[in-house]
Amino acid sequence: MYFCEIISDKNTFKMIHAHSGLRWVVLFLLIAAIITAYNNHKKGTPYSKDANKLGLFALIFTHIQLLLGLGLYFTSPFVKFEGSVMKDSLLRFYTVEHILMMIIAIALITIGYSKTKKTGNWNKQFTFYLIGLIVILLAIPWPFRGLQAGWF
Numbered sequence: 001m002y003f004c005e006i007i008s009d010k011n012t013f014k015m016i017h018a019h020s021g022l023r024w025v026v027l028f029l030l031i032a033a034i035i036t037a038y039n040n041h042k043k044g045t046p047y048s049k050d051a052n053k054l055g056l057f058a059l060i061f062t063h064i065q066l067l068l069g070l071g072l073y074f075t076s077p078f079v080k081f082e083g084s085v086m087k088d089s090l091l092r093f094y095t096v097e098h099i100l101m102m103i104i105a106i107a108l109i110t111i112g113y114s115k116t117k118k119t120g121n122w123n124k125q126f127t128f129y130l131i132g133l134i135v136i137l138l139a140i141p142w143p144f145r146g147l148q149a150g151w152f
């Protein structure tokens with residue numbers, strides 16, 4: 001009991017702030033990686049670990065966000081598994097829509113990273129990261145969407 005309370009009160013509080021703040025790092029890195037992949041594609045830069053540092057950092061931070069999100073999913077008061085969830089737009093958003101869209105987006109980004117690493121074709125990373133970024137932007141509970149979330 002005591003353990004559960006610590007997990008759900010203290011750690012949720014910290015995790016939610018890390019998760020909320022890291023969104024900006026993820027968005028910044030994704031945009032930087034997309035621009036870099038585009039430029040590398042145009043210039044015909046050969047693939048190398050060094051040339052893809054931003055692509056790797058963007059991947060790592062999206063994966064960290066996934067891990068934090070999974071931690072929150074099992075502790076958040078907005079995630080519930082009962083019949084009424086689908087009728088409540090706040091509970092439905094966090095229980096179903098947010099996790100589903102984010103996992104799709106993160107999977108696309110991971111596929112893009114792997115494909116470019118395997119084939120050396122920057123266009124794969126550019127396209128998959130761009131679609132992933134758009135899905136992430138749509139799935140973020142921006143304050144103006146009334147989903148009880150802040151800017152940071």
Ligand code: HEM
Nearest residue numbers: 056059060061062063064065066067070110111113114117
């Ligand atoms: C629930 C958590 C996670 C899942 C399900 C997950 C899943 C995956 C998958 C499927 C790949 C693709 C491998 C490939 O095709 O090459 C991958 C790659 C990677 N992940 Fe994660 N990951 C998670 C958390 C993390 C975390 C927390 C970090 C870093 C702190 C991380 C760092 C990486 C890195 C660096 C790679 C790519 C390595 C490379 O191929 O160069 N992941 N992950």
Ligand code: HEM
Nearest residue numbers: 020023065066069070072073076077078099102103149150
């Ligand atoms: C790139 C991926 C992601 C981004 C950018 C992101 C962003 C956010 C943001 C901005 C919030 C609102 C935080 C606040 O209250 O200010 C949030 C909440 C939340 N996210 Fe994510 N998220 C991502 C992935 C995920 C994933 C994969 C999961 C689940 C596995 C998840 C689970 C949650 C949960 C449960 C909450 C609500 C927590 C609460 O308020 O109690 N997120 N997310």
